[in-house]
Each structure stands twice: as C-alpha cells, then as structure tokens.
Amino acid sequence: MFKNIKNDLPASIVVFFVALPLCLGIALASGAPPFAGMIAGIIGGIVVGFLSGSQIGVSGPAAGLAAIVMTAITALGSYENFLVAVVLGGIIQIVFGVLRLGIIGYYFPSSVIKGMLVGIGIIIILKQIPHFFGYDADPEGDFSFLQLDGNNTFSEIGKAFSNISLGATIIGAVSLIIMLFWSSVLAKKAKIFTLIQGPFVAVVLGVIYYMATKGTSLNISPEHLVKVPIPDSFDSFMGQLKFPDFSAISNPDVLITGFTIALVASLETLLCVEATDKIDPLKRVTPTNKELFAQGTGNIISGLIGGLPITQVIVRSSANIQSGGRTKLSAIIHGFLLLISVILIPTILNKIPFAVLASILLIVGYKLANPATFKKMFSLGWKQWVPFMVTILGIVFIDLLYGIGFGLAVGIVIILIKSYQNSHFLHIEDNSDGKHKIKMRFAEEVTFFNKGAILKELDSLPRDTYLEIDVRKTRYLDNDIIEILEDFAFKAKEKDIDIKLVSERGVVENPDSIIEFFKLRPKSA
Structure with a gap:
C-alpha cells in the first residue's frame, strides 16, 4: 500500500482541502450539525477507504442526499431518530452487497456516465463562482438548482457580482494563478513541485493573506472563512457526537427512510464507481x-x-485522480487529515478563505467539464450526444439524480428506436419473369418492439412477390412476431405472394402453418 506514497500523500492533501468545505457545507445544506459532516468525511476516508476495493474512489457526505436528509430529520422528529435510519441504511447496503446487486451500475450507458462527470464539473464551476468573489450566502455542498437561500444557480451568480468582496476576490485570483502556474510550469521543472502541491501553497498563502490584511480595506471578513466547530476541551469535543435513539426503530417512517438512504446512497456510489473507473489512468475495475x-x-x-x-x-x-493519487492510501490519509485537523488545528482551519477553496474546486470542475469531452461526444453521433446532453442539463437545472434519470430514460428510448429499425434486413431483386424476389433476413433477437417495422414492410409488399424469410441467425423470436407472420401468410395467398422460410433445419416453401413451423425449430432458436 505504501509503495505509491509519493503520489498518494500529495493527492490526499488536495482531497483534504476539497473535502473540508464540502463536509461542512453539505451538513448545513442538510439541516444537520456541522460536525456531522466532518464525521462522515472522516469515516468515509478511514473506514470506507480501508474496506473499499476502489483504489482511487473517495467517500464522504454527498450533496445528492442533502434534500433527503433535511426532509427526513424534520419528518422523524429529531436528529437522533434520523441516525437510526442511517444505521439501518448501512445494514441494507450490506444486504445489497450479499445479494450481489452491485452489477446495477453497469446498466447505465457510457454516455450518461460521461454526462454525469461533465454535468458535475459544470455545476461545481457555477456553484463556486459566488464563493470565489466572496459571496457565501448559500453553503458549499448545495448543488441543487433551487438553492436553500431562495435563489437558483444563476441568480446567485448575479447577486455575487453585485456583492463582490475585494479581499476574497484578490486571494481567490492569486490562488488560481498560483495553481495553474504550478501545474503547467513548475511541476515540470523539479520533483519538489510535484511533492508539494499547488493547492497546499495556495491555502497557506490564503491564511497568511487573511492574517496580514486584518484591519485594512483588503481584509476578508469572518463570514468568508471556513467555520470548523472548535471544542474547548476533550469533553466538549466528545459532546459534539450524537447517538441514535433506537427506541424509534419501530417507527415505520424510520424503516422507510433507512431503505431510501440505502437505495439512493448505493445508486450514487455505483454510478461514481463506474465514472471513476473510466477516468482512472490505470483502468482498474472496482468490485462493486x-x-x-x-x-x-x-x-x-x-x-x-x-x-x-x-x-x-x-x-x-x-x-x-487529477492530483496523481494511485491507491486507496490517498483516501485513508485524507480521512486522518480531517480527524487530526479538527482535533489539533481547528483555529488555523478557520482562517482559510472560502475563495481559496473555491479556486481549487474551479480547477477540479474545469477538468471534469473539459471542452474536449463535448467535441468527442458530438463526433460519436446523436445516439451518444443526446443522452449525454440531457444528463448534463438535468444535473445543472434540477439535480444529480434527476439528470441521471432523464439521461437513462433518453438512452432507453434510443435503444428502442434502434431496435425498431434493426429488426430485419431487406434485399430486393427483380427476376426476368417480372416477379419480385425479396429476401428478408431477421436479426439475432426480434421482439415485440419490432412488430411495427416488420408489419409495415410486409404490408407494403406488392402482388406477385416471392418472399424469402431467413431466420438462420435468429436466436430469439418473440411470439408476437410469429403471429404477425402467421397472419401475413393468410393474406399472402390473396396477393399471390409465395413464402419461403429458411432456417437452420432447412427450407420450407409456403408452409401450412408458420406457428407449427417455429414450434418444431430447435430450442436454441
């Protein structure tokens, strides 16, 4: 595990700075105590990181669950009752794993997964613009289009430009320039610049800037800084922990909430696994x-x-991944960094400007939503481009789960359309005697989705036609299609159409019963 520590340690520091505001912000967006987000980040890093089969995935509190958590806390009457649902959700997830339901993630089209990555990248950029300019009315981690502060993603940006904090904007811009220069120039000059990451330097500079500009016109006011709870003693630190009230376990709403958490958290995890495996430079596959x-x-x-x-x-x-993490050690170290920092240096953490962390997230967002990805997906044709774009728009204008759901629905519709179009292949010949000769070769699988296309072709056949139906490569033929052929055989006599059936068993001219013919075919066909 430690052979890649030179890559994993610098990456873990970057992940720590990304996770810190999101853990606190998602807790606020969920209506939960701020420390609850830190706990989830610590457990997600250390415990899940150690047990996970993913080498580059990082776990923690998720923005996609914020609305569910907020509703559940209110509906269940207390945060302690809600914690019972979280425990039950975890148990149900283990049951999902035992039942081998991890395969679900593989049934989402690649276009939707890529749309999810790009959509999240865009939403990160849009959500970080206000924080970059020192407007922090909406907490980090609120990724929904309709925000907690009453605005939406775009109106929030408009308000940010009307309420620019000069000090926050300056340090945000300087941090962004440092990180871009660090990765594009300095990292190529010497190894030391790959071991010490640009985001770490930017955060240190942000703390120094805050302390140096106190009392000046370029200062950063406290509301634009990270706000980690500061315990007075070990007892007060332990007092921040909450414990589930298991007397609520008989409440049906607790059970429903637990199942909802398990279902949504599992789906988000499996989709993230699929996405991170795609962008893993080493192309490893996570056991779901x-x-x-x-x-x-x-x-x-x-x-x-x-x-x-x-x-x-x-x-x-x-x-x-972008910071060079190679193994799960990166996720584990990031969890320990969260734990150590909230115990030993919460006062220093509370001097970090949100604008600096926003500049880090802006780079993360841009790399996810790289314009080259749009160009590549467009070049693949409309069948990839449409679900890709629908997923992105759904994520940006509603939220993550809706965007994925819409993209999946569009992907399924496209599959049905292509299935309708590709049920069979026609080859038309004209014989010298004037009788049309038409060959119809069926695809490997022909289902009721193909009824319309096949029926349309059969009904359009002219009189005095010689129709050859080839089913030698067909391995599944729906009964609906057989019935269509049976009905057509009856009408063919009136139109003087001769039918020739070609199967792996041989050739039959004008069979008395097409249904009986297919009953006699081998089961494999």
Missing part, C-alpha cells in the same frame, strides 16, 4: 459488491456516532 459492503459498514459506524450518510463521491474522487 465489495464496495456496497464497505459503504454499508461506513454508514453503520457514521450513524452510530452522529455522522451523515456516506457515499463514494465524484468531486473528491476526481480531485484525487
């Missing part, structure tokens, strides 16, 4: 059932000590 077990275990522990639900998350995972 093992991942469900790891996530379930993490959610049980998180729920037992007051944390939010955990999933594997694409923002932190992509930041890990």
Whole structure:
C-alpha cells in the first residue's frame, strides 16, 4: 500500500482541502450539525477507504442526499431518530452487497456516465463562482438548482457580482494563478513541485493573506472563512457526537427512510464507481459488491456516532485522480487529515478563505467539464450526444439524480428506436419473369418492439412477390412476431405472394402453418 506514497500523500492533501468545505457545507445544506459532516468525511476516508476495493474512489457526505436528509430529520422528529435510519441504511447496503446487486451500475450507458462527470464539473464551476468573489450566502455542498437561500444557480451568480468582496476576490485570483502556474510550469521543472502541491501553497498563502490584511480595506471578513466547530476541551469535543435513539426503530417512517438512504446512497456510489473507473489512468475495475459492503459498514459506524450518510463521491474522487493519487492510501490519509485537523488545528482551519477553496474546486470542475469531452461526444453521433446532453442539463437545472434519470430514460428510448429499425434486413431483386424476389433476413433477437417495422414492410409488399424469410441467425423470436407472420401468410395467398422460410433445419416453401413451423425449430432458436 505504501509503495505509491509519493503520489498518494500529495493527492490526499488536495482531497483534504476539497473535502473540508464540502463536509461542512453539505451538513448545513442538510439541516444537520456541522460536525456531522466532518464525521462522515472522516469515516468515509478511514473506514470506507480501508474496506473499499476502489483504489482511487473517495467517500464522504454527498450533496445528492442533502434534500433527503433535511426532509427526513424534520419528518422523524429529531436528529437522533434520523441516525437510526442511517444505521439501518448501512445494514441494507450490506444486504445489497450479499445479494450481489452491485452489477446495477453497469446498466447505465457510457454516455450518461460521461454526462454525469461533465454535468458535475459544470455545476461545481457555477456553484463556486459566488464563493470565489466572496459571496457565501448559500453553503458549499448545495448543488441543487433551487438553492436553500431562495435563489437558483444563476441568480446567485448575479447577486455575487453585485456583492463582490475585494479581499476574497484578490486571494481567490492569486490562488488560481498560483495553481495553474504550478501545474503547467513548475511541476515540470523539479520533483519538489510535484511533492508539494499547488493547492497546499495556495491555502497557506490564503491564511497568511487573511492574517496580514486584518484591519485594512483588503481584509476578508469572518463570514468568508471556513467555520470548523472548535471544542474547548476533550469533553466538549466528545459532546459534539450524537447517538441514535433506537427506541424509534419501530417507527415505520424510520424503516422507510433507512431503505431510501440505502437505495439512493448505493445508486450514487455505483454510478461514481463506474465514472471513476473510466477516468482512472490505470483502468482498474472496482468490485462493486465489495464496495456496497464497505459503504454499508461506513454508514453503520457514521450513524452510530452522529455522522451523515456516506457515499463514494465524484468531486473528491476526481480531485484525487487529477492530483496523481494511485491507491486507496490517498483516501485513508485524507480521512486522518480531517480527524487530526479538527482535533489539533481547528483555529488555523478557520482562517482559510472560502475563495481559496473555491479556486481549487474551479480547477477540479474545469477538468471534469473539459471542452474536449463535448467535441468527442458530438463526433460519436446523436445516439451518444443526446443522452449525454440531457444528463448534463438535468444535473445543472434540477439535480444529480434527476439528470441521471432523464439521461437513462433518453438512452432507453434510443435503444428502442434502434431496435425498431434493426429488426430485419431487406434485399430486393427483380427476376426476368417480372416477379419480385425479396429476401428478408431477421436479426439475432426480434421482439415485440419490432412488430411495427416488420408489419409495415410486409404490408407494403406488392402482388406477385416471392418472399424469402431467413431466420438462420435468429436466436430469439418473440411470439408476437410469429403471429404477425402467421397472419401475413393468410393474406399472402390473396396477393399471390409465395413464402419461403429458411432456417437452420432447412427450407420450407409456403408452409401450412408458420406457428407449427417455429414450434418444431430447435430450442436454441
């Protein structure tokens, strides 16, 4: 595990700086105590990171669950009751893994997965623009189009430009320039610049800037800084932990919430696994059932000590990959960094400007939403481009799950359309005697989706036609299609159409019963 530490340690620091505001922001967006987000980040890094089969995935609290969590806390009456649902959700996820349901993630089209990556990249950029300019009315981690502060993604940007904080904007811009210069120039000059990451330098500079400009016109006011809870003592630190009230376990709403958390968290995790495996430079494949077990275990522990639900998350995972992370050690170290920092240096963390962290996330977002991806998807044709774009628009204008759902629905419709079009192949010949000779070769699988296309072709056949139907390569023929052929055979006599059936068993001219003919075919066909 430690042979790649020279790559994993620098990457873990970047992931730590990305995770820190998101853990706190998602907790605020969920209506939960801020420390609950930190707990989920710590457990997601250390526990899930250790148990996971993913080498580059990073887990923690997810923005996609924020609305569910907020609704559930209110509906269940207390945060302690909600924690029971988190524990139950973890148990159900383990059951999902035992039942080998991890395969579900493989049934999402590649175009939707790529649309998810790009859509999240765009939403990160749009959501970080206000923080970059020092407008922090909406918390980090609120990725929905309709925001908690009453605005939407675009109106928030408009308000940000009307409420620019000069100090935050300056340090945000300087941090962005440093990181771009660091990766494009300095990292190529010497190894030291790959071991010490640009985001770390930017954060250190941000803390120095805040302290140096206090009391000046270029200062950064406290509301534009990270706000980690600061315990007075070990007892007050432990007092931030919440524990589930298991007397609520008989409440049907708790059980329903637990199942909802398990279902949504598992789906988000599996989609993230599929996405991170695609952008993993080493092209490793994550064992999905093992991942469900790891996530379930993490959610049980998180729920037992007051944390939010955990999933594997694409923002932190992509930041890990972009920063050169190679193994799960990166995710584990990032979890320990969160734990150590909230215990030992919360005061220093609270001097980090949000604008600096926004500049880090802007680079992460741009790399996910690289314009080259749009060009590549467009070149693949409309069957890839349409679900790709629908997924992106759904994520940007509603939220993650809706965007994926819309993209999947469009992908299924396209499959049905292509299935309708590709049920059979026609070859038309004219014989010298004037009788049309038409060969119809069926595809490998012909289902009721193809009824319309086949019926249209048969009805359009002219009189005095010699029709050859070739089913030698057909391995599945729906009964609906057989019935269509049976009805056509009856009408063919009136139109003086001769039918020749060609199968692996031989050739039959004008069979008395097409249904009986197919009954006699081998079961494999």
